[in-house]
Amino acid sequence: MRSIKLQNRPGTGTYIKGQERIEQILVAAQGILIDKGYSGLSMRKIATAVGITIGNLHYYYPSKKDLLSDLLDHVIEGYLLEFNTARAEAGSSALDQFIAIINFIVDDLTTHDTTNFFPELWALANHDEQAAERMHELYRKARLDINDLIAQINPTLSHQQREEVGLFISASLEGLTPFIGNGKPWNSNVANIKRIAIKSFVDLVTDIRDEDIASSKSELIAACD
Amino acid sequence: MRSIKLQNRPGTGTYIKGQERIEQILVAAQGILIDKGYSGLSMRKIATAVGITIGNLHYYYPSKKDLLSDLLDHVIEGYLLEFNTARAEAGSSALDQFIAIINFIVDDLTTHDTTNFFPELWALANHDEQAAERMHELYRKARLDINDLIAQINPTLSHQQREEVGLFISASLEGLTPFIGNGKPWNSNVANIKRIAIKSFVDLVTDIRDEDIASSKSELIAACD
DNA sequence: CCAAATATAGGACGATTGAACTATTTTATT
DNA sequence: AATAAAATAGTTCAATCGTCCTATATTTGG
Structure with a gap:
């Protein structure tokens, strides 16, 4: 489905469970960013929304900056995909x-x-x-x-x-x-x-x-x- | 110069020093908001930028919400003033x-x-x-x-x-x-x-x-x- | 099925946050 | 000059922040 190269920590996301987890993290982060703004976006809130611990979240994204970078790529990729299908129609x-x-x-x-x-x-x-x-x-x-x-x-x-x-x-x-x-x-x-x-x-x-x-x-x- | 009703704590800003202080606070807060964004806007940074203590800042604005409310009024009032003069010219x-x-x-x-x-x-x-x-x-x-x-x-x-x-x-x-x-x-x-x-x-x-x-x-x- | 890699949990660290409180100094008015 | 109000400083508090570390559980490939 998504083929872009993510920027999560190397080694992570190789198992199916890890890939799904990354997707969950990004979706949750996007939701919090949309609902609460960037000032309301914290690693703990993301982890809680996904249902994992901060330690686990930090395993995928060592820093908040890394997560934000991936998040922007994820959201933007979605919009470009949406835009291309709209053009075809x-x-x-x-x-x-x-x-x-x-x-x-x-x-x-x-x-x-x-x-x-x-x-x-x-x-x-x-x-x-x-x-x-x-x-x-x-x-x-x-x-x-x-x-x-x-x-x-x-x-x-x-x-x-x-x-x-x-x-x-x-x-x-x-x-x-x-x-x-x-x-x-x-x-x-x-x-x-x-x-x-x-x-x-x-x-x-x-x-x-x-x-x-x-x-x-x-x-x-x-x-x- | 400015005649709008500010929403700082009642009693504050009655002395000249207090009025100037409120102006300094709002200008400093605006500068930080512009440079660092809302996520980088904290009471301590505002106080430091003005050169006062957190305690003194809280004397004028008991909560960050109060300060933000006044800040928006302050900035918006400035834009409306600017807009009116531009229209006259x-x-x-x-x-x-x-x-x-x-x-x-x-x-x-x-x-x-x-x-x-x-x-x-x-x-x-x-x-x-x-x-x-x-x-x-x-x-x-x-x-x-x-x-x-x-x-x-x-x-x-x-x-x-x-x-x-x-x-x-x-x-x-x-x-x-x-x-x-x-x-x-x-x-x-x-x-x-x-x-x-x-x-x-x-x-x-x-x-x-x-x-x-x-x-x-x-x-x-x-x-x- | 077993070993290596990956995923997860849980806690701890120092720093920062908004907020509250008290004591002291400064200002303006009578 | 006296006095009440206003302004300021300094400290403390609980909560939250990003980050780091270690131990355990799970998954995958040989």
Whole structure:
């Protein structure tokens, strides 16, 4: 099922029981991180949630840092897997696939887990370099599909312009999380917000031209800030 | 200078020294929260940063919860003040003011403090009801100006549609923080991203019509998800 | 089935945490 | 100057933290 290389202590996880245990540990850690935040995530709480002792947990993960590293890989791998399957189910035309991705992202960020996990990840990335790397790696992979579709919808854009438009769309969608996410004040408006997002992003990708984004040359001439 | 009602222990802060001390405490706490995150924010670290003892800190804030409550008020009040002055400096036409606000928000979220504080606030809001209330109150106030300008630019929008468009724009801008913020991978592209944002949001507010956002009636007929 | 590797339990360590308490010093007002 | 309120220092407490160590139980491969 999962084929990524985990970073637990070498030697551990070779028995079936150990592999299952690692999975239990990561699932439990993810649940605590989502429910209580990073400040509420401790080795003892993880061990208790799994039903093992701290000594046993420490056998798999000698330090909390090791566990967090594996946890981020585990969660991010799950999202990438989810993202790929969603892409496969998309429509035929580039525009349909583009809209399907927006729909998928919005639907996903309104789930309990995603709503609560990602703000934690963003905060973590501000103080943990490793978390930052994992986060940006996740988003970079997630933008590959978006950028590809943008290129099909609007072939006039340069590579850099396409990447910047893709980043803007991706980041904008992520920004909806604390507002329309699970249990958030605007969660009941998610259907309308989604329509606004689709119209806005489709128009953006369709209509935007080179002149709208200053090149490095014209940027030197007229800095608009 | 600051006129908001703080929530420190009654009786404290009546002397000038006490008022200055409270300000020092909140500034120090904000700095630690920004630099180390909430998990790295402790009463002792705050006291040490201020140069007082834990006992003295507890005299002002009997519990960490009380301090956090005051801290959020303090920081949010600062942002609202900053936002109001920025609005006063904006141009004459509604469209110019709209663009000025976008410029201000993007410039602000690329500062070190804002880049690091708000993700912490979003994560905090997921696990602390009081933090959630403060956060949404801040954004609600910040959207007042945006919504007002949207109404001037596009008077055809209903109240609800205007609010939803305003929320989408505000949330989208916030979402840029973990990507183009201070020290983030796309920080060097902030000028171009800003142009994309301005074009996208101006087009959205100018062009959007009632039909683009389904009313409660048509929503029942055709759910597009 | 047996030996080596793996998994688990349980306790202990020092450090840190939020909180509480008392005694002393400083401030502002009369 | 006197006095009441406010501010500060210093200590202690129980709980929790990450980490480490040792002994025992379990699993797997030959």
